[in-house]
Amino acid sequence: MDRYERILALHRTLKSSRYGVSIQTLMQDLGCSRATLYRDIAFLRDALAAPVESVGEGRIRYDEKEAGRFELPGLWLSSDELHALLAAHQLLVRTGDGVLSTALAPLRGRIESLLAQQAGGKRWPVERVRVIASGVRRRDEAAFRTVASAVLDRRQLEFDYLARSTNERTHRRVSPQRLTHYKDNWYLDAWDHEREGLRSFSVDRVQNARMLDEVARDLPDEELNQHLASSYGIFSGTPKAVATIVFSAKAARWVADEHWHGKQEGRFLADGRYELKVPYSQSRELLMDVLRYGADAEVVAPAALREQARTLLQLALATYER
Structure with a gap:
């Protein structure tokens, strides 16, 4: 654990401790020597203005009145949190062109800003973190936007569906339940009104999607989980x-x-x-x-x-x- 992470871990421990923590416990938790711990405490108190105080022999805590108000200045992330943020950035980069990319652009910009803060103004080599897609299918961004909107707005959806297995086109009217990302592709889990059952549709095969005014039928989470998660892969249903x-x-x-x-x-x-x-x-x-x-x-x-x-x-x- 480097000094940056020790300071963050020390702050979180003191923030959550009402009665104080012993020096010995902090040394064990942070994996450092007594001298290193005292230097970190001094930095936290003197440089970052943390309300550190002693409570009895060999124990410290944050002042009760100030603990709730004090936070570390700027952005502090552990290495795991930083790596997750870098991976999220690359996932957003991978969305490519189209409606989805445009919608996520502000979030991508915010992540880049957070990474810049973490690096103290220096640039993180984000291109060295790679997220490689496998078997991604082309999709109609307009259809994806309509499907996603219907899921979030809880509205019924109407569309033409070209089944990949049979190459047959059918017209569907559904109540969207969930939008699922599976193996780098998107699927719509929905209640099919004509067939009176749950179905999964590959979004890249959805055409002429139109959101309707009718409110979508909501199914209980237990029923969805049983049907959509009980058998192998995206081809869900009761296991046979x-x-x-x-x-x-x-x-x-x-x-x-x-x-x-x-x-x-x-x-x-x-x-x-x-x-x-x-x-x-x-x-x-x-x-x-x-x-x-x-x-x-x-x-x-x-x-x-x-x-x-x-x-x-x-x-x-x-x-x-x-």
Whole structure:
């Protein structure tokens, strides 16, 4: 912990302590020597005008009358907070051109201002923090704005939807529930009035979106969570089965640290392989993620999912045997 972070941590500790903190406790919490701690206390008191006072032998606190009013001058961020701010800045940069970028421009400018304050006027090399998108699809910024507005205004929404799986166009009237960012793309979770059920729509396939005057139907959070978060990936719904996948010992080093699902179960086998169990509703996206591991992944159960994986691999192999 550098001096900057020690001062911040010391301030936060004294700010929250009503009866004072012992020097010994502060040394342990800050990981510093007694001499270093006393120098930090002197800087906090003399340079930053903090209301530090002694309370008994070996204990200090902020003066009760001044503690509530005193704050460190300027902007003070821990290294974790600073790194998060840098990452947020790069996420905003990555929005690219269009309506969304224009709307977020003031926030991006504010973050750049905060970073400048933190650096004492010097420039942070923000280009050295990279956030790389993967598989981002083109989207209509006007449609995105309409969808987002309907979600936030709690209004019904009407649009044409070109399903990627069937390439069929349908007209939908929905009550938006949530706007979800998943794997670098945006999805609308909504109640479909004609089909009387919850559906997820890829926003990049939404066309001719129009916000209606009718108030959107709100579903309870419990129902949304059960339907939209209970099965694998964006293709949500009540889980139909639990997939068991076994990964090679080589792939296990990666898979064991990956988050596939909130209710996943994983364990290392005796030979170093890794067994992962994941609930799922639809198999398509699950198999896409499994098959990217190639020969390092084997679908063990259920039998229907294993057979589906086998068929996909055979079709892929047939392509190369032509």
